Each structure stands twice: as C-alpha cells, then as structure tokens.
Amino acid sequence: MELFFCYFFLGFFLLVLLLLQILFYKHRSLFSSTNLPPGKTGWPLVGETLEFLSTGWKGHPEKFVFDRMVKYSQECFKTSILGEPVAYFCGPTGNKFLFSNENKLVTTWWPEAVNKVFPSSLQTNSREESTKMRKLLPQFLKAEALQRYVGIMDTIAQRHFASGWENKDDVIVFPLAKRYTFWLACHIFLSVEDPTHVARFADPFRLLVSGVISIPVNFPGTPFNKAIKAAEFIRKELILIINQRKIDLADNKATPTQDILSHMLTKTDENGKHMNEMDIADKILGLLIGGHDTASIVITFIVKYLAELPHVYNAVYEEQMEIAKSKTAGELLTWEDMQKMKYSWNVACEVMRLIPPLQGAFREAMADFKYAGFNIPKGWKLYWSAYSTHRNPQYFTEPDKFDPSRFERSGPAPYTYVPFGGGPRMCPGKEYARLEILAFMHNLVKRYKFEKIILDEKIIANPFPKPEKGLPIRLIPHNVKV
Numbered sequence: 001m002e003l004f005f006c007y008f009f010l011g012f013f014l015l016v017l018l019l020l021q022i023l024f025y026k027h028r029s030l031f032s033s034t035n036l037p038p039g040k041t042g043w044p045l046v047g048e049t050l051e052f053l054s055t056g057w058k059g060h061p062e063k064f065v066f067d068r069m070v071k072y073s074q075e076c077f078k079t080s081i082l083g084e085p086v087a088y089f090c091g092p093t094g095n096k097f098l099f100s101n102e103n104k105l106v107t108t109w110w111p112e113a114v115n116k117v118f119p120s121s122l123q124t125n126s127r128e129e130s131t132k133m134r135k136l137l138p139q140f141l142k143a144e145a146l147q148r149y150v151g152i153m154d155t156i157a158q159r160h161f162a163s164g165w166e167n168k169d170d171v172i173v174f175p176l177a178k179r180y181t182f183w184l185a186c187h188i189f190l191s192v193e194d195p196t197h198v199a200r201f202a203d204p205f206r207l208l209v210s211g212v213i214s215i216p217v218n219f220p221g222t223p224f225n226k227a228i229k230a231a232e233f234i235r236k237e238l239i240l241i242i243n244q245r246k247i248d249l250a251d252n253k254a255t256p257t258q259d260i261l262s263h264m265l266t267k268t269d270e271n272g273k274h275m276n277e278m279d280i281a282d283k284i285l286g287l288l289i290g291g292h293d294t295a296s297i298v299i300t301f302i303v304k305y306l307a308e309l310p311h312v313y314n315a316v317y318e319e320q321m322e323i324a325k326s327k328t329a330g331e332l333l334t335w336e337d338m339q340k341m342k343y344s345w346n347v348a349c350e351v352m353r354l355i356p357p358l359q360g361a362f363r364e365a366m367a368d369f370k371y372a373g374f375n376i377p378k379g380w381k382l383y384w385s386a387y388s389t390h391r392n393p394q395y396f397t398e399p400d401k402f403d404p405s406r407f408e409r410s411g412p413a414p415y416t417y418v419p420f421g422g423g424p425r426m427c428p429g430k431e432y433a434r435l436e437i438l439a440f441m442h443n444l445v446k447r448y449k450f451e452k453i454i455l456d457e458k459i460i461a462n463p464f465p466k467p468e469k470g471l472p473i474r475l476i477p478h479n480v481k482v
C-alpha cells in the first residue's frame with residue numbers, strides 16, 4: 001500500500017512538473033520572435049496581470065504605464081496580461097496608430113472573461129458583435145434623438161434629487177450617481193421607468209462590472225464567477241422585459257421606434273432574420289454597462305473636485321444659475337441650454353483627463369507588422385492607454401493640476417486627450433454622456449454646495465476608478481429655490 005502511494009505521488013509530481021514545463025515552454029514561445037518591443041513578460045498565465053491590476057488597487061493606475069515607459073520605451077513596450085502577450089502602445093503616436101488602423105492592421109479584442117460573460121460574442125466573434133452594435137446605435141444616439149432626451153434627463157435628474165438627496169444632511173455620491181445614470185439608461189433604452197424595478201438590477205450590475213475584466217477563474221466566490229452569475233440573473237430579467245415588449249408590440253401598446261429595445265425586436269438583418277432574444281439581452285446588457293457605469297464615475301469625480309475647489313464650483317454655479325434664471329417655473333432644460341454649459345463641460349473634460357473612466361482598451365494584431373522599429377506578431381494583443389498622455393507633462397503642463405482652461409479654444413493636441421477612444425471605435429455614447437452629465441451638474445449646483453466628509457479619501461481603480469468609500473459629502477442647501 002505504501003509503495004502504491006509513493007508511486008501515486010511520484011506520478012502526480014511528474015505530471016505537475018510536465019504541465020509547468022509545457023506552460024513555461026508555451027509562455028516562452030509566445031515571446032520568441034526577434035526584435036520584439038522591450039519589456040517584462042512575468043510568469044506563465046499570470047504574466048504582469050497582478051502588477052497591472054495592483055497599481056490600480058493601490059490608487060496609482062498610471063504607474064504601470066509610466067514606470068515601463070521610463071524603463072523600456074516611450075513608444076511601445078511588451079508585457080503579458082490575462083495570459084496574453086501584449087504590446088502597450090504609448091503617447092499620441094501610439095494612439096493615432098491604433099485608432100487609424102482599425103480593421104486594417106488591428107481589430108477589436110476583448111479578454112476571455114468578457115466573451116464568457118457575454119456568450120453571444122462567442123457564437124460569432126467580438127468584432128462582428130461590435131459591428132452589429134454600432135449599426136444599431138445611430139438611430140438612438142443621433143442629434144434628433146439626443147435633443148429629445150434632454151427633457152427626459154432633466155426630469156429624471158429632478159426626481160433623482162427629490163428621492164435620493166432631499167432632506168438629507170449627508171449622502172454617499174458614488175452609489176447615487178450610479179442610480180441616476182442607470183435609471184436614465186433603463187428609461188431611455190428600455191422604457192423601464194419604475195425605480196424599484198430599476199433598483200433590482202443595481203446590485204448584480206455592480207458584481208458584473210467588477211468581474212468582467214478579471215482573471216477568468218470560474219470557482220465559487222471568484223469575481224469572475226460572481227460576474228457570470230450576475231449576468232445570468234440580469235439576462236433572465238431582460239428576457240422577461242423582452243417577452244412583455246413582444247406582446248405589447250403585437251397589441252400596439254408599444255411602437256417599433258419607442259426605444260432601442262423595440263428597434264432590436266423589429267429590425268431584420270440582410271437575410272430578413274430577426275435577432276434572437278439572447279442576443280438582444282446581451283446587447284442591451286453591454287449597452288447598459290457602457291451607458292451608465294462610465295458616466296457615473298465622471299459625475300462622482302466632478303462632485304469631488306467641485307467640493308475641493310471653491311473657485312471651480314463658483315464658476316460652474318454662475319454658469320448654471322444664469323441658465324436656471326432664464327427659465328419659467330417647471331420649464332425643462334433644452335438642447336440650446338446644454339450648448340451654453342461650456343465651462344461646466346470643460347470641468348467634466350478635465351475630470352476625465354485626470355481620472356479617465358476607461359484607462360484604455362485592447363486590440364489584436366491582424367497581421368505581422370512593424371511599429372516604432374519593433375516587430376509586432378500577428379495575434380498579439382495591443383493596448384492603448386489614456387494615462388500615457390493624460391498625465392504626461394510633455395502634453396499637459398503641470399499634469400496633476402486641475403485646470404479646465406486647457407479645453408478652451410482649440411483644446412489639447414490631437415490624440416493626446418482620449419477618454420472616449422478614437423477612430424472608428426470611438427465611443428458612440430459621447431454626446432449622450434455629455435448631456436446626462438450636464439443635466440446632473442445643473443440640478444446639483446442649483447440645489448447644493450457641499451463638502452467632503454473624508455478629506456483624504458483614496459481613489460482606487462478595480463479596474464474602474466472610484467473613491468474608496470464612495471465619496472461621502474455633507475450637503476449645504478442653497479436658501480433660494482430656483
């Protein structure tokens with residue numbers, strides 16, 4: 001018996017050794033081409049993923065890229081993230097290269113975890129899914145549609161402040177900002193208006209967002225596992241909404257153009273086929289994530305900077321009060337009002353420069369090519385990073401200083417300011433985001449001044465940035481009601 005155990009453990013040990021050797025060999029072979037960009041590739045599977053994520057957890061996500069730009073190259077360095085070989089493109093030239101070579105030399109790529117959480121992208125591929133999504137969106141994000149949304153945004157903002165802020169001495173901004181942008185997205189994309197219905201989604205969405213860019217280990221309790229479960233829950237809820245909408249469309253209680261959900265249900269592809277429910281649910285899920293999380297981050301950090309910088313608060317207040325005073329009682333904000341909020345938008349832009357909600361995004365090399373004198377092999381993943389320019393003194397003098405005047409006149413140099421990406425994949429929700437952020441700022445400063453409760457609250461990025469405790473603030477209501 002003892003001999004049996006000895007052989008068993010020896011066999012097991014040799015198997016583990018063999019697996020490790022295969023992993024090491026595979027990892028080394030990923031980086032065996034000649035003249036690759038300089039950089040460190042770390043351990044098999046893990047690579048530098050922990051360094052990449054942990055700089056964010058420690059509150060300095062920009063450190064990952066800056067340390068390596070100093071150590072290896074200002075233009076491009078290699079690393080290994082989420083088990084993939086990655087070339088990190090830096091500076092405006094790197095941004096320009098990736099943005100202008102979309103579908104020529106590079107194509108969209110999402111980490112494995114994203115594909116598993118959104119199974120519809122596995123049936124085809126993320127490039128096709130992204131193209132499908134982009135075709136669906138213009139009708140809902142074009143200027144005429146956006147003009148209609150301004151009044152809705154103002155109404156929801158007013159209801160949001162009435163239900164979440166009124167009669168409170170202190171509030172925690174981050175969850176409230178999420179509630180506002182999510183409520184708006186549910187209303188505009190799905191015509192779901194009941195706040196309690198909306199609230200049912202909120203928690204699973206939080207789990208989904210924090211697990212979607214994580215190491216794809218599907219064990220109970222891992223962020224990835226929680227994200228998959230949360231996505232399943234939300235998908236089931238969405239399917240209920242979709243089925244009800246089908247009935248309403250058949251009974252003429254809903255119209256084919258009322259929102260993006262009706263549009264997805266009634267639109268056919270070039271072969272006359274409708275999208276299936278699962279596909280629609282995944283698309284809506286992606287849109288709800290893209291459409292609410294990023295903007296709520298910007299709103300939260302706007303409140304932080306307004307609380308810290310009274311001169312910035314005062315200038316925003318003046319601009320917004322001029323608009324408020326020009327309106328009759330109960331009159332909603334209009335598209336024209338939004339165009340007048342120039343300083344307020346510059347403040348939002350400066351917030352996105354210092355704390356970009358998305359640090360960057362991945363692409364995949366479609367062929368072998370050369371960049372900055374280095375070989376980039378086909379299949380390698382590529383990454384553009386907003387931090388490589390946003391916090392770089394070469395492009396923004398005194399980069400840590402909050403200065404909205406950077407966005408006056410012609411603004412930052414091309415490809416240096418990229419919170420919404422660039423090229424054909426640039427965020428299609430940019431204008432929508434601008435409007436919802438401005439509607440929030442208008443309603444906020446009209447009602448309150450505020451101060452931070454935790455003066456030195458840390459900012460963490462996991463991978464999306466947020467104040468560690470959610471930004472608790474003390475409210476100081478204005479005496480005069482407008």
Ligand code: HEM
Nearest residue numbers: 130290291294295357358361419420421425427428429433
């Ligand atoms: C301040 C708010 C926002 C920021 C900072 C932001 C940022 C970004 C960035 C950087 C990308 C490009 C990623 C890449 O290069 O691959 C992107 C893509 C995208 N965004 Fe936004 N976004 C915001 C709001 C929105 C909103 C409100 C919507 C929807 C209404 C939206 C929908 C999308 C979609 C669907 C894509 C994917 C486009 C594609 O794959 O071609 N985003 N966003």
